[in-house]
Amino acid sequence: MLERPFDEMRARHLLRRACRAAGLPDPDGAALLALGENAVFDLGDPAVVAKVGRVPSAGAPGCRAARELAVARWLDGRGIPVVRPHLPEALDADGHPVSFWRRLPPAVRPARAADLAPLLRALHELPDAPDRPAPAFPLPRRELLAPVDRWLAAADGRVDPADAAFLRERKESFVTALAGLTPVLPPGPVHGDALPRNVHVGPDGPVLLDLETVSADLREHDLVVLTLAQDRYGLPAEEYAAFTEAYGWDVREWPGCAVLRGARETASAAWVAQQTPENPAAAAEFGRRVTSLRNADARVRWSEF
DSSP, X not given: OOOOOOOHHHHHHHHHHHHHHHTOOOOTTOEEEEESXXXXXXXXXXXXXXXXXXXXXXXXXXXXXXXXXXXXXXXXXXXXXXXXXXXXXXXXXXXXXXXXXXXXXXXXXXXXXXXXXXXHHHHHTOOOBTTBOOOSSOOOOOOTXXXXXXXXXXXXXXXXXXXXXXXXXXXXXXXXXXXXXXXXXXXXXXXXXXXXXXXXXXXXXXXXXXXXXXXXXXXXXXXXXXXXXXXXXXXXXXXXXXXXXXHTOOGGGSTTHHHHHHHHHHHHHXXXXXXXXXXXXXXXXXXXXXXXXXXTOTTOOOXXX
16 A cells, blocks of 8 residues: 655644644644644644654654653753743654644744854753753764665655665765764764754744754764755855854864765755655755765755755
8 A cells, every 4th residue: 555645634634633632622724834854833722833743653652753852851951942842742643743842932033043053052061960961861873864765765756766876875975984983072962953944033032943853973963064054055154154153163174074064965865855745846956956966066056945
């Protein structure tokens, strides 16, 4: 039996089931905020945001969603401003994890790269000390390239097989290269997807969002993200400079930066593939990204999805 595509209609069906199980009102009027690894909905009234996982979970009700909720409680307890859960546990909807979060007050302005820097510094400086202990649960490594094969498989028949094969081969080369990196910063907790879009600037200041990829790995993972944002998505140079000044170090000084950046590019190109079943424009973007990687052309700008 063919797996049903994870589109807005499917996500709304799953959301409805989860809301019913949680005793929340029918979400017919919920506004779709994002459709990526999760479908994110604003329920309106009550002031709750729901995240519906794209991938059915191997565990109930979803180890990734459950870990994100646990991470939020841990970081909140350590004094780092983060989004807070509405319900303590994720729910299961036809095998998909659904988590519910308190809606933040309206943003006072768009987040900038410099808003991200103090949040990352606070996260990166978390010591394993009695007053600020490590979490009571294990944090995984930042498996940046692990989902590449799954993302490409989701696009089977919708993208050029040669492009998919190129990314698989490129992924394997970076898996080997990553294993040989020597970091400058001491390894520890990282956000894993450190971008301004994952910061909400409310009346009380910046708040860190989307904690699914919080991991324990090279701190450089969080800093390389913005080098890619500048090169591929047009982050202004002055914003990048403001970020490095606020953080206190420019990862481009590190010899391993190109390797980690290349791995991130590989994952970012493959990530678009899973969008092709419900978004025809994703196939064109996937092709553009792969072509730019084949040609080693860092001047090609990528569109955000």
